[in-house]
Amino acid sequence: MSAKVLKHAVIYTGEEKIEDGYVRFTDKILNVGPASEYQAQAGDDVEILRDRVIVPGFIDVHAHGGYSYDAMDGDADQIAAMAQKMMTNEGVTTLFATTMTQSDHNIEHAMAGVKAAAAKNPVIQGIHLEGPFISPVFKGAQPEEYIKDPDTKLLAHWNELSGNMIKLITYAPEDNGAAAFEDYCLSHGIVPSVGHSNATRAQMMQSKATHVTHLYNAQREFKHREPGVTGHAMLENSMTGELICDGFHIVPDMIKLALELKGVDRIELVTDSMRAKGMPEGESELGGQKVFVKDKQARLADGTLAGSVLQYPDAFVNIMRFTGCSVADAVKMSSGNQAKEFNLTQKGYIIPGKDADMNLFDSAFKLQETYSFGQAHHAE
Structure with missing residues (x-):
């Protein structure tokens, strides 16, 4: 399964803030960290998201x-x-x-x-x-x-x-x-x-x-x-x-x-x-x-x-x-x-192994997009 990569966003994982980060995922989070540490892999679908903020769903x-x-x-x-x-x-x-x-x-x-x-x-x-x-x-x-x-x-x-x-x-x-x-x-x-x-x-x-x-x-x-x-x-x-x-x-x-x-x-x-x-x-x-x-x-x-x-x-x-x-x-x-x-062990954080549930905001904190189990959904 090819992975999606969101890159160059400010990411709040629930444990830390990454100023210029990336997150790589399928239906689960695979990797997250500073954008400088991203290592491209075959089939990755990379999207550049400057001026975006990513938080857990x-x-x-x-x-x-x-x-x-x-x-x-x-x-x-x-x-x-x-x-x-x-x-x-x-x-x-x-x-x-x-x-x-x-x-x-x-x-x-x-x-x-x-x-x-x-x-x-x-x-x-x-x-x-x-x-x-x-x-x-x-x-x-x-x-x-x-x-x-x-x-x-x-x-x-x-x-x-x-x-x-x-x-x-x-x-x-x-x-x-x-x-x-x-x-x-x-x-x-x-x-x-x-x-x-x-x-x-x-x-x-x-x-x-x-x-x-x-x-x-x-x-x-x-x-x-x-x-x-x-x-x-x-x-x-x-x-x-x-x-x-x-x-x-x-x-x-x-x-x-x-x-x-x-x-x-x-x-x-x-x-x-x-x-x-x-x-x-x-x-x-x-x-x-x-x-x-x-x-x-x-x-x-x-x-x-x-x-x-x-x-x-x-x-x-x-x-x-x-x-x-x-x-x-x-x-x-x-x-x-x-x-x-509530012991929702797969939820609440953008860290490897958790469900890929994430919200993308613009710099004014207007919701732009939601990922649920790695699938993108746009705010109506």
């Missing part, structure tokens, strides 16, 4: 939908098409299709649909089960009538239906049955994530959660007499926090605060996007609820933020703009941290 562990599609629809072809759109338009080369609080039947349908979609499109590497085991106090845009206490038997059933694709679960650890539920997660490779939760700091200290869903949003707030979920996440080095960097869910100063307190190794950028992403403004839908999209914000009729229409390259640029962090730091928060936390 993005990993979004929290995205419900986009481009008119939603994981809860349970349609394998549509979910596969959704993942393809996210990869082509946003550089998301690894996706955890995310569900939400709904009826048992609808969640079962989604589990089967995502499993079948993943067989069609390997960009889908897992499922993030968000709800229904959450607190009605911080339900956000999750429909309250389907909320229930943690149910280990039900989770095991859904995980079996999905082909054991559930990799992340959002739940309220203060609810009855949470301890056994957490034990099931930890023994089945599922990361337990506190979210949509009214837990106190004391309750969080008893929890086995190691991840926090959309830090700051839909959780007991950080207050001077009760740290709550947010304060616990900030204080504990074991906790990894998601950030929705659209400037609406969290104001830039609070994003900067989270990064300064947590550090670059414990933050992951997510979109929490819904089906309206990539679509014209106006009325949309989330979990059977009407959603109205205007000025890049998605809200329920009562004004509650309902997911987002954030595209991943905007999150990537925004974290640098809001906090002043480096490109290398943004790369960690968009790929490397996720690869490590």
Whole structure:
């Protein structure tokens, strides 16, 4: 098999920055290093990419939908098409299709649909089960009538239906049955994530959660007499926090605060996007609820933020703009941290042996092209 070579770009491998570099690959990364060290081999297809920046493909562990599609629809072809759109338009080369609080039947349908979609499109590497085991106090845009206490038997059933694709679960650890539920997660490779939760700091200290869903949003707030979920996440080095960097869910100063307190190794950028992403403004839908999209914000009729229409390259640029962090730091928060936390051993880095998942940006950080398993895709 002949190899593709991208040469003379600035390359962020996830481990180092190479100012004038090359990367040689098929479906896997074969070689990467300074351009001066490239040794031509027969059949190499060399492309010169001056004034380009190459970073690892993005990993979004929290995205419900986009481009008119939603994981809860349970349609394998549509979910596969959704993942393809996210990869082509946003550089998301690894996706955890995310569900939400709904009826048992609808969640079962989604589990089967995502499993079948993943067989069609390997960009889908897992499922993030968000709800229904959450607190009605911080339900956000999750429909309250389907909320229930943690149910280990039900989770095991859904995980079996999905082909054991559930990799992340959002739940309220203060609810009855949470301890056994957490034990099931930890023994089945599922990361337990506190979210949509009214837990106190004391309750969080008893929890086995190691991840926090959309830090700051839909959780007991950080207050001077009760740290709550947010304060616990900030204080504990074991906790990894998601950030929705659209400037609406969290104001830039609070994003900067989270990064300064947590550090670059414990933050992951997510979109929490819904089906309206990539679509014209106006009325949309989330979990059977009407959603109205205007000025890049998605809200329920009562004004509650309902997911987002954030595209991943905007999150990537925004974290640098809001906090002043480096490109290398943004790369960690968009790929490397996720690869490590979820044991995605072939993802997250541009180093030999990994899947050839890469994003090419121009010097102004506008996405130009995405490579997924070594195949080129141009942003629409």
